[in-house]
Amino acid sequence: MLRYLPLLLLLTACTANDTTPETETPPMPTVQELTLAEANRLADLPLECLQQPLPYKSGVILAKEEDLAMPRTHHPAFYGCFDWHSAVHGHWSLVYLLKRFPELERGEEARRKLAENLTAENIRQEIAYFSMNKESASFERTYGWAWLLKLQEELDAWDDPAATELATNLRPLTGYISQAYQTYLPKLSYPIRVGEHSNTAFGLSFAHDYATSAGDAALLTAIETAARRFYLEDAGCPIGWEPSGYDFLSPCLQELDLMRKVLPDAEFTPWAKAFLPGLFDGTLNLEPGRVKDRSDGKLVHLDGLNFSRAWCLYSIDDPYAQRIANTHLAYSLEKITDGDYAGQHWLASFALYAFEQQRRGQ
Secondary structure, three states: OOOOHHHHHHHHHHHHOOOOOOOOOOOOOOOOOOOHHHHHHHHHHHHHHOOOOOOOOOOOOOOOHHHOOOHHHHOOOOOOOOOHHHHHHHHHHHHHHHHHOOOOOOHHHHHHHHHHHOOHHHHHHHHHHOOOOOHHHHOOOOHHHHHHHHHHHHHHOOOOHHHHHHHHHHHHHHHHHHHHHHHHHHHOOOOOOOOOOOOHHHHHHHHHHHHHHHOOHHHHHHHHHHHHHHHOOOOOOOHHHOOOOOOOOOHHHHHHHHHHHHOOHHHHHHHHHHHOHHHHHOOOOOOOOOOOOOOOOOOOHHHHHHHHHHHHHHOOOOHHHHHHHHHHHHHHHOOOOOOOHHHHOOHHHHHHHHHHHHHHHO
């Protein structure tokens, strides 16, 4: 049974050095809004890379010579934006923006690129990659899987004839991922509590959203069973140890976000207050991650951390949590289009998802 209660002393020490008295709360930062102008700015990022094949970080494990090929051969749908998962959530970004802003400045271009990439034939080839050899079956587990399910969820919820066709094309790959999740989760003995791609709570959280919206009862049961097994006994999460230098996810907040979805309110509230007490008594001193070099693909992860922290905190109905979320969103928002391809190929998706959770929390 995993417990972090002894580490509450660390959290106390961290908050004791805060110059803000415990009875006061920091001033509310300016609330950022997803306006049409902001949507146009963020849409430029995935549009510029969605069909850019190089540079590309391939996840191919070679079992035979013919496994070696250019990314577009293996991934005719998701060959852009530096890597497979970023390509997937780049597609999600454009679907999300087209739904919210039909008047998007580059809307016709976005529709064209989505239609060219998400064809039935391309998706069949994407599925074929997972059975290319023994190792490829676990390709993008579970970060890319989670974003693929999120893309399907977004397409399914878009009342548009073109979206209906794209959703139909994508669904066989979604079905494969759903079954892969159900096979994998019972075999995972322990959760992965890191701040990068393999974080178990993040993957389960997005997969839970899809399973709920799609009525995928088998996947939903697998997720909720695993989440309770992994996290129900956790308490006193050591958020004072965060962030690590390459984090783009908060291990503590991702777990909180998942359990908010899995547990009924009457069970979640006492669990959450024991898990992260400083968030609920106003003593948590959580500042945005500071990025010193946005041309470094690992260091720029911290901009993503600021957005993912924000989306987790916007879901908590508490003024203190909302203040922290606003501060994190504002810190990185203006910087992501002034940086480097290292961050620009993926950060729009994180900013947009933070905006979506802000909207849902209002």
